[in-house]
Amino acid sequence: MEKGKVYLVGAGPGDPKLITVRGQEALKRADVVVYDRLAGPHLLNYARAEAERIYVGKLPDRHTMKQEAINQLLVDLALQGKTVIRLKGGDPTVFGRVGEEAELLKRNGITYEIIPGITSAIAVPAYAGIPVTHRDLASSFSVITGHESPEKLDHSIYWDKVTNATGTLVFLMGVAKIGYISEQLIKHGRTPETPVALVRWGTRAEQRTVAGTLGDIEEKVKEANLQPPAVIVVGDVVKQRETLAWVESKPLFGRRVLVTRARSQASELAARIDELGGEPYEFPVIETRLPEGDEAESAIERALVRAEEYDWVMLTSVNGVDYFFRWLERFGVDIRRFHRAKFAVVGPKTAEALAQRGIRADLLPESYRAESLLDSLADQVAEGQTALLARGNLAREILPQELKKKGVRTVEIDVYETALSVPADIWLPEMLQNGEIHIVTFTSSSTVLNLLESLRRLGVEDPQAALSRCEIACIGPVTARTAEQHGLTPTIVPDEYTIEGLVQALVGKRE
Numbered sequence: 001m002e003k004g005k006v007y008l009v010g011a012g013p014g015d016p017k018l019i020t021v022r023g024q025e026a027l028k029r030a031d032v033v034v035y036d037r038l039a040g041p042h043l044l045n046y047a048r049a050e051a052e053r054i055y056v057g058k059l060p061d062r063h064t065m066k067q068e069a070i071n072q073l074l075v076d077l078a079l080q081g082k083t084v085i086r087l088k089g090g091d092p093t094v095f096g097r098v099g100e101e102a103e104l105l106k107r108n109g110i111t112y113e114i115i116p117g118i119t120s121a122i123a124v125p126a127y128a129g130i131p132v133t134h135r136d137l138a139s140s141f142s143v144i145t146g147h148e149s150p151e152k153l154d155h156s157i158y159w160d161k162v163t164n165a166t167g168t169l170v171f172l173m174g175v176a177k178i179g180y181i182s183e184q185l186i187k188h189g190r191t192p193e194t195p196v197a198l199v200r201w202g203t204r205a206e207q208r209t210v211a212g213t214l215g216d217i218e219e220k221v222k223e224a225n226l227q228p229p230a231v232i233v234v235g236d237v238v239k240q241r242e243t244l245a246w247v248e249s250k251p252l253f254g255r256r257v258l259v260t261r262a263r264s265q266a267s268e269l270a271a272r273i274d275e276l277g278g279e280p281y282e283f284p285v286i287e288t289r290l291p292e293g294d295e296a297e298s299a300i301e302r303a304l305v306r307a308e309e310y311d312w313v314m315l316t317s318v319n320g321v322d323y324f325f326r327w328l329e330r331f332g333v334d335i336r337r338f339h340r341a342k343f344a345v346v347g348p349k350t351a352e353a354l355a356q357r358g359i360r361a362d363l364l365p366e367s368y369r370a371e372s373l374l375d376s377l378a379d380q381v382a383e384g385q386t387a388l389l390a391r392g393n394l395a396r397e398i399l400p401q402e403l404k405k406k407g408v409r410t411v412e413i414d415v416y417e418t419a420l421s422v423p424a425d426i427w428l429p430e431m432l433q434n435g436e437i438h439i440v441t442f443t444s445s446s447t448v449l450n451l452l453e454s455l456r457r458l459g460v461e462d463p464q465a466a467l468s469r470c471e472i473a474c475i476g477p478v479t480a481r482t483a484e485q486h487g488l489t490p491t492i493v494p495d496e497y498t499i500e501g502l503v504q505a506l507v508g509k510r511e
Contacts, residue, residue: 001111003029004078008098010091010117011039013124015203016068016306017274019043023115031082034073036064038229040087041427042282045263047085055426067097071104078110078489091119095145096170119143124202124231128209129245137236138167146174146181146232163188168235175200175228179218185215185234195238200230205256205279205438207247211238250277251507256431258440258470260285260447262421265318269441272503281437283428285450287421288319290326291393291414300327303388303413307337311412312387314373316346316395321353323415324390335359341388342380346373374402383407390415394446396478418446422454429458432466439492439506440467443475443499445482452486464488471509475502 007026012018019027027033027046035044036057042052054073056065065073070086077084092098105112121143122132132141142165144157145340162169163185174181175198186192192215200208212220214234247253254277259266263284270280272356291297305326312448315321335357342362345351351361363380365372383388386409389400393414400410431437432455442448462485472490474480476497480490492509494501 001079001081002008004080004084006074006078006086006101006105006110007115008086008092008101008112009088009115010093010096010119011035011043011087011089012118013090013120013127013203014038014040014041015279016040016045018118018123018203019046020115020117023117026087026113026115027087029083030085032077033085034070034077034283034418035085035087036089039087040089041425043087043244045282046108053424057351067100071101074101075104075108075110076312078105080109088117088129089120090123091117093373094119094143096119115461120202120231121172125170125197125233125311127202127207128197128199128245129241129243129248130199130233131240131244132168132170132196132233133472134237134240137240140166141168141170141235143170143172146171157184159184159188163190168233168237171232171234173229174232175221175226175230178221178232181232182214182217185312190214190234193317194234195236197233197238197241198226198230199233200226200228202231205254206436207254209245209248211241218260228302249278251278252278255279255361255438255506256281256436257506258283258428258437260441260451261443262286262288264288265443269443269499269503272499273506274429276503276507278439278506281428281431283423283425283454284421285423285424285454286418286446288323288416288418290323292419296414300413300415301331304328304331304333305410306411307333308340309386310338310341310388310407311385312344312381313338313341314344314387314389314399315354316373316389316391316399318347318349318353319392319416320390321345321350321357325357327415344373344377349498374399377403381406381408385410389413393417420450420453422457425458427456429460429466432460432470437468437470439471439473440475441475441502442483443502445479448474448479448482448486448488455478473502473506473509475499 008171009023009026024046030051032045032052033047034054034056056070074084074086088096102112125132194214196214196217197209197211210220210224211227257273257278257280259270259280259282266282270282273280343359345361351364354361363376365376387403389410389412400412403410452463460466472488473492474483474490480493483490492505494505
């Protein structure tokens, strides 16, 4: 069997968008991804769905896999002919033990590639508004390990040389030793007034900064109860934070927001949350697909081939538009055959999706739900007209029911199905328990029902209790009512029932 290849990939400091393009490309080719928690679980979304994922970090019933075992695992997987990604936090060559992994691969004749990552030594200070160099303050910097006992630190660090070797000193993994580090730096020439900052979980929602001086930083860290992991920055550049702290000024900074939309639709909401300083945590609990079965397909075909008969075509979602046109293409039905029909839609995004196909909506109500569409149609529909409703299988019945009362003949077709999706996420239950999810967003009733069921399938016995520490944000009153009916308490419901309206409501709630 031909041997595989191993990519030793730097994942960056935590924010999944800070992985390099080359690292992302390698992930997309992976047969197996070997990762730990520092690598950021959401990076696994870049891997193919069928790729194997092997976690080598610590679990409740298992200690972290020893480095020697990880080295051998990489070899064994490559000998099976697989393309293997070893995903490592930060840069793999900066205290990442990549040399040990690469050495064993070399001895076994396995091809490997090291893909650098953005090290936390520069990224984390940058996110706290601290550049590690500055023309007027520091022309060089050093990166030093702090993850040792004082005795080992004294053997690995030449304090008399390191202390003043560069303008800025960056210590990784040294929170517990901050007192000893400060003591040694003062002892070897730095003044007690030298600025110091510790940045915990930089680039993530938990980012927190404690600043002081070598003389008082130990006391301040204890008062703040700052826990690892954190990057320590020593030097005058720390003072730049007073004017350059950029990410912390964003309106959603420090908020991790659960996005439950289908993966194909989540990007818009996730991008806006990210832009506003929040951390989107994608957990898609629904997937949309073509209806299955000959009967469903035949019903859609019968409805579409009668295109000339319709006075109205009604579309209530972007998915409805997308799948409607997919079926037109499948059955070779020219959209121009609907020449006598007016198009009515619910929501500006639905109208936009329709416009992208060259059709302007004839009717778009001011409020974006079925009841508003009915109000707008009140003086426009007439008894004896025929309307085609192209929707999903979970669409509410109020629209066809009220149209029938007005004497409108309705032809209903389920152009797509909404089904439950349960992401293989081993972290979410623990994050909910620890209060690490701050806001949960629901964009439809099905996302409410499916999240509760997904959590049950992940072993959460009482999903409602697990979500009780989160703010519940619903896109509109119908979704909010579903949430209430299932034991949740919505705290955020926008006046405008759109994704942008939901985002603005999140910001308004924070303010």
